[in-house]
Amino acid sequence: MPVRALRAMASATWISLLVVVALASAASAQLSPTFYDTSCPRAMSIITSAVTAAVNSEPRMAASLLRLHFHDCFVQASSTHNQRLVPF
Secondary structure, three states: OOHHHHHHHHHHHHHHHHHHHHHHHHHOOOOOOOOOOOOOOOHHHHHHHHHHHHHHHOOOHHHHHHHHHHHHHHHHHHOOOOOOOOOO
16 A cells, blocks of 8 residues: 555545534533532622622622623534524
8 A cells, every 4th residue: 555545544534524523522512500519609698799789789790790691602603604693
């Protein structure tokens, strides 16, 4: 088998392996509301108190945070150039 054919086969094998690893890691990357339960058990109370304090000091902060959340989701979804408005 020529060297060029071996290199092409090795490249195809590596690309296939990278695709499989990327798909496998994406399949297991699910959001979880209990993600920080062991590493930072007080995470929810810390976040809740920080957001509450921010909204109490500036009432527009609630709308700003909501807009920020949806802006990030929609920008990520429509970056595929097909202008889908489906949040991920």
